[in-house]
Amino acid sequence: GLWLVWFWGFFLIWVSLYSIRKLSEETAMRTQKGVVSQEFSITIFAGPRPFKGSIGERQAVALRSWLGLSETITVILFSKDPSVFSFAGSFAPRVTVEANIDFTFLGTPFFHSMVARSMASSSDVSVLIDPDTILLSGFMISLQYALKLDDDWLLVSVTQSSASNQSESRKLQENFTGGSSEKSCGDKMVIAWNNNGGTPLHHGAPPPFLYGKGVHNQWLVGEALNSGFRLVIEAGDAVSSFYVDEDNSAELAGKSTFPDLLRNRNWERHGNALLGKAYGSFSFQNANYYDSELMRLFQCGGHHLFLRPARNIVYPLEPIGRRRIAAASFPDQKTLSECVSSLESIEGCFSTDQLGLPKQVSLPLSLEELLSLLSDSNKTIVLGVAGYSYKDMLMSWACRLRRLQVHNFLVCTLDEEAYEFAILQGLAVIKCPSPPTDVSFDDCHFGTDCFRKVTKVKSRMVLRILKLGYNVVMSDVDVYWFKNPLPYLASFPPGVMAAQSDEYNSTGPINMPRRLNSGFYHAHSDGATVGALEKVVMHAAGARYGSEQASFYDALCGEGGSYAVGWDGCAEPETKLRVHFLDRELFPNGAFMELWERNDTRRACQEMGCYVIHNNWIRSRYLKLQRQLKSGLWDYDV
Structure with a gap:
């Protein structure tokens, strides 16, 4: 007593x-x-x-x-x-x-x-x-x-x-x-x-x-x-x-x-x-x-x-x-x-004798419990998706977010090895729903069959979280964060999805066909966004050979850009969701202005005021990892 x-x-x-x-x-x-x-x-x-x-x-x-x-x-x-x-x-x-x-x-x-x-x-x-x-x-x-x-x-x-x-x-x-x-x-x-x-x-x-x-x-x-x-x-x-x-x-x-x-x-x-x-x-x-x-x-x-x-x-x-x-x-x-x-x-x-324990470790917390623990005051979750082949890049991403005092992130893993690894590294983690069973270790970059299967998992997970009442910032683990973009992204009102543009040309429209990057975007938990994401998931499920990224554009901006508005937007007519393509000087993709090829990528991006930079537009996991390490944009200190 x-x-x-x-x-x-x-x-x-x-x-x-x-x-x-x-x-x-x-x-x-x-x-x-x-x-x-x-x-x-x-x-x-x-x-x-x-x-x-x-x-x-x-x-x-x-x-x-x-x-x-x-x-x-x-x-x-x-x-x-x-x-x-x-x-x-x-x-x-x-x-x-x-x-x-x-x-x-x-x-x-x-x-x-x-x-x-x-x-x-x-x-x-x-x-x-x-x-x-x-x-x-x-x-x-x-x-x-x-x-x-x-x-x-x-x-x-x-x-x-x-x-x-x-x-x-x-x-x-x-x-x-x-x-x-x-x-x-x-x-x-x-x-x-x-x-x-x-x-x-x-x-x-x-x-x-x-x-x-x-x-x-x-x-x-x-x-x-x-x-x-x-x-x-x-x-x-x-x-x-x-x-x-x-x-x-x-x-x-x-x-x-x-x-x-x-x-x-x-x-x-x-x-x-x-x-x-x-x-x-x-x-x-x-x-x-x-x-x-x-x-x-x-x-x-x-x-x-x-x-x-x-x-x-x-x-x-x-x-x-x-x-x-x-x-x-x-x-x-x-x-x-x-x-x-x-x-x-x-x-x-x-x-x-104390080591005689189960061969595997698991986190006995449901998705709902994790979301209630992690979400910030705006009920926003940062979601990262990774398989075991990307474990080092996952940890660099997680360490970077921690250094920026961003703690409301959740990891969705594509395989059992990545799940156990994330738990042992102290990350909030859950298994992705219905992940592909044949994720390639080295050959899962853009354009591969593995990439197409993996990307479709991401949109399903985002939709599940949105339906539970939480906003989502979807961020691939190969996106490097220079500063916290959450306050900026939260400034976009409900009914607007803010997404990265994958357009590489420095001039001209940034909402061209198939240029919506599904590796970095902000989605509100509202009726318009949920309805639009359901369309994306359905489109991706029916596109046997297409990737989620293509489904995002075709479902939200129309095939060939028929729903495009101006140079940086789209308006999905049925759900009334508006898509805003983010300024590439603030959220550059991997091909914009050849930033990754600069002698000092960090300095070049910071002078532009970048929030993040995507390490995409490059083939193979090895080359992607090599480029990021060489640039010094790496935060995982083993």
Whole structure:
């Protein structure tokens, strides 16, 4: 109940204050002896959930415990939630919030992006931690010993859990008063490393793990061990940390409502497990590998010592290769033997049993639920369509939209591989209705049979969204956005579809036959537009050898341009929909003014005031990709 939350809040604050006082006493004594010094800076990084309810209270207690350990500690929180900014403001300047890393469409931070930011820190020590982990004095003492090492290091501690109910309160107090030696293992860990030499943590780049969703901590430790760049130290017996594991299984039992799906988000854990299987060596290592290869930092008879389990050797001031371990004086042989034999195995903490999950991952959200989550204040959705062969271009498009602060986009995938890829990349994604089954990997450009089949899927998806009451900006993933065009496009009134012109001649009408580009347009959710799109879909279904693009023009502008109005418009007589062909200087196609052939395409377009440029009028996926990469109009940083 609510009183339990308050009880735990006050109890944890008391524990934090008590540990801070003990830390000050211990540090003062040890500094006088010349053993340790607290003159080093620490930056703690975490990705909290919103500071609301009992979750927010537990996170607040945890953060206060961090700050209380030392005045040299600063905290950086990764979030976009207003409540996190508000909370951090109370602790400024020691606590700040950063939102310029990568997040999923639901706001979950990417672990690899957090690690990259943490590695760039200028502090002596970087720490990655779960936002509800309480840190006590043993953490600082462990860091002080680690900083005495001659070489770069990575320190890891598995965080203990304590359930938030009365039956567990006695056990928790015993843990801190020496009455119990039980330790639990889970996904939560404290991971710290020194930043002095700029040494990487491991070989290669980590996969797109989602922070706080399992596997990534174990994966990181395993890769660090295999890479051998740093001395990897397990310090669970020296670092004092824990979190309150609130049991809410009864609350969620039997429910599968939309809010519950957003809260549980089991697909995120499934995705991390799949990534753990596919990348690195974590899934191939035996769990006892970690038990034997990790260095152990532990306490014995009031001393901090290092143990190398693989050799069953405890190190005082003895050299290890080119590394030298600095430790306190040595306990007697009997005491030492008892301490080593009492150390708990950490094999279970790195078990790969958690990877025994389904081979595929899926997003349990319907189209209606996704639209309600994503749409902006105008009820507008940006729609992109892609198959697996265009996955890199899809990600460049998505990254560009994110940099422009355009988050109301949805991806419709043409195959299972692209669907799973998009989920693992944190995109809002749904499977396209009735996609073609034979999408070519390299031969799906304009004019091919594959292109004709794929384009017909797009108009069906747009029509489906329009009928649900949402406006649509259809944008092929080979359209590069220089700036956000949504406010401009929204200025066109209902009953008007604004579409890109595919006319390449610099002079003359831009609404010539078959020059309506169905790869970029804005459609209102109104009766005229829905009726006109139904005509397009019907026309495309009956045109066995024609593409959707041809059907768009013939259905909306008439065959041969019989419904054309002026140089830049059409008027469909039955639905009364008007089509406006967008200014090509603002929305150029791939052949207009040979912009792609310029030495500096970006500068040329920006001087014209371009909103977007389409990477079309070129054959083959490879040539299209090569042209975009060469121009520098690429935003996907793997």
